[in-house]
Amino acid sequence: MAANVSVELELHNEPLPMSAPFRIAGHVFEAMPATVVTLRDGMHVGRGEAAGVYYNNDHPETMIATLEALRPRIEAGLDRDTLRTLLPAGGARNALDCALWELESQRSGVPVWKLAGLEKANKLLTTFTVGADEPSVMADRAAAYSQARALKLKLTGDPELDAARVRAVRARCPQPWIGVDANQGYMAATLPLLLPALVESKVSLLEQPCVRGQEGDLDGIERALPFAADESILDLAELEALHHRFDVINIKLDKCGGLTEGLLMARRARELGKQVMVGNMCGTSLAAAPAFVLGQFCDVVDLDGPIFLKQDRTPSVHYEDGYISCGDEVWGPKAAA
Structure with a gap:
C-alpha cells in the first residue's frame, strides 16, 4: 500500500x-x-x-x-x-x-487482481468436495454435482473403506478429474495399502496423507501419483523447510496469513519446481474472493466453500459449468459493506 x-x-x-x-x-x-x-x-x-x-x-x-x-x-x-x-x-x-x-x-x-499483477481475472475450474461417508452415499453426492468437472473426496485413513469410496465414486463419475484428501489420516504402514486403488481409479492427487510433523513417514513410499501438502506446510517458512517432501503445495489464506503471503508462497513454490493449489477453510464469498485472486496463479483450485453454508453473502461468487468466477462487486473497488 x-x-x-x-x-x-x-x-x-x-x-x-x-x-x-x-x-x-x-x-x-x-x-x-x-x-x-x-x-x-x-x-x-x-x-x-x-x-x-x-x-x-x-x-x-x-x-x-x-x-x-x-x-x-x-x-x-x-x-x-x-x-x-x-x-x-x-x-x-x-x-x-x-x-x-x-x-x-x-x-x-x-481491482485487487490487477494490484496483484494480473492482466485479467479468469474464471477458474474448481473442485467440488464430497465429505467422508459410506461409499454409496459418496457416489450419490458426487453424481449430484452435475456440473462438476473436478471432484475432491475426503478420506478417513481406513485403506479398505477409502478404496471402496474412491471406486464407488469413479464408477458413478467416470469423467471428472478426482483428487483425494486424507487430512492426515495415514501412516507409513497404511498408506501403501491405499495407493493401488487410487491408481486403479485414476485419482490425480493425494492431499495430506500424513500427520503434520511426521512427514518423514513419506520417505521410501513410491509415489504413484502426486502428493500435496496442506496441514504440513502453513506459510512461507514451512514451504522452504518441507517442500522437498511434496509435489504440490496447497496454499490457504487462513494458514499463511493472507493474500500477501499467499502470493509470495505461490511464486516461491514455482521457483522450487512445485505445482500450486489454492483452498480455503469453507467460509463465505468474502473468504473465497481473495483466494480466487490467488487461484489465478495456481494449477489446482479448491474453492467450493460457500456452497456448504446455509447462507452466503450477497453479492457472491458464481459457480457455473464447474467453474468459479468472482466479480469486483464481491470484493474490490465496486464492493460496499
Missing part, C-alpha cells in the same frame, strides 16, 4: 452454520465460525474474513483478541508488509491483510 492513513477498525464474529454436517478424518463440522475485519477511512471500506486454523487452536475468539490488542496500531494505519512483521501466520493476519487489500483497491479504484 501507499502512505498509511488512519482507519476505524470494526471486528465481529459470525457463526456460519453449514447446511449439513461435513466429515473429514478426525472431525465433523456443523459450522465454520469466522472473524470479519472491516476498515473504514471515511470514504472507503476494506473487509476480510477468516475462519482460522482449527488444528492449531486458531479460532475466531482468539483472533478477535489478537486484533483488539493491536487496535491502536491498526487504526493509526499500517501496510501489508508491516503487518507481516506484527502478526504470525494465521486467521487474524489473514482477515486484516485481506481488508487492507480491499481498502487499497477502493482507494485506487483498481
Whole structure:
C-alpha cells in the first residue's frame, strides 16, 4: 500500500452454520465460525474474513483478541508488509491483510487482481468436495454435482473403506478429474495399502496423507501419483523447510496469513519446481474472493466453500459449468459493506 492513513477498525464474529454436517478424518463440522475485519477511512471500506486454523487452536475468539490488542496500531494505519512483521501466520493476519487489500483497491479504484499483477481475472475450474461417508452415499453426492468437472473426496485413513469410496465414486463419475484428501489420516504402514486403488481409479492427487510433523513417514513410499501438502506446510517458512517432501503445495489464506503471503508462497513454490493449489477453510464469498485472486496463479483450485453454508453473502461468487468466477462487486473497488 501507499502512505498509511488512519482507519476505524470494526471486528465481529459470525457463526456460519453449514447446511449439513461435513466429515473429514478426525472431525465433523456443523459450522465454520469466522472473524470479519472491516476498515473504514471515511470514504472507503476494506473487509476480510477468516475462519482460522482449527488444528492449531486458531479460532475466531482468539483472533478477535489478537486484533483488539493491536487496535491502536491498526487504526493509526499500517501496510501489508508491516503487518507481516506484527502478526504470525494465521486467521487474524489473514482477515486484516485481506481488508487492507480491499481498502487499497477502493482507494485506487483498481481491482485487487490487477494490484496483484494480473492482466485479467479468469474464471477458474474448481473442485467440488464430497465429505467422508459410506461409499454409496459418496457416489450419490458426487453424481449430484452435475456440473462438476473436478471432484475432491475426503478420506478417513481406513485403506479398505477409502478404496471402496474412491471406486464407488469413479464408477458413478467416470469423467471428472478426482483428487483425494486424507487430512492426515495415514501412516507409513497404511498408506501403501491405499495407493493401488487410487491408481486403479485414476485419482490425480493425494492431499495430506500424513500427520503434520511426521512427514518423514513419506520417505521410501513410491509415489504413484502426486502428493500435496496442506496441514504440513502453513506459510512461507514451512514451504522452504518441507517442500522437498511434496509435489504440490496447497496454499490457504487462513494458514499463511493472507493474500500477501499467499502470493509470495505461490511464486516461491514455482521457483522450487512445485505445482500450486489454492483452498480455503469453507467460509463465505468474502473468504473465497481473495483466494480466487490467488487461484489465478495456481494449477489446482479448491474453492467450493460457500456452497456448504446455509447462507452466503450477497453479492457472491458464481459457480457455473464447474467453474468459479468472482466479480469486483464481491470484493474490490465496486464492493460496499
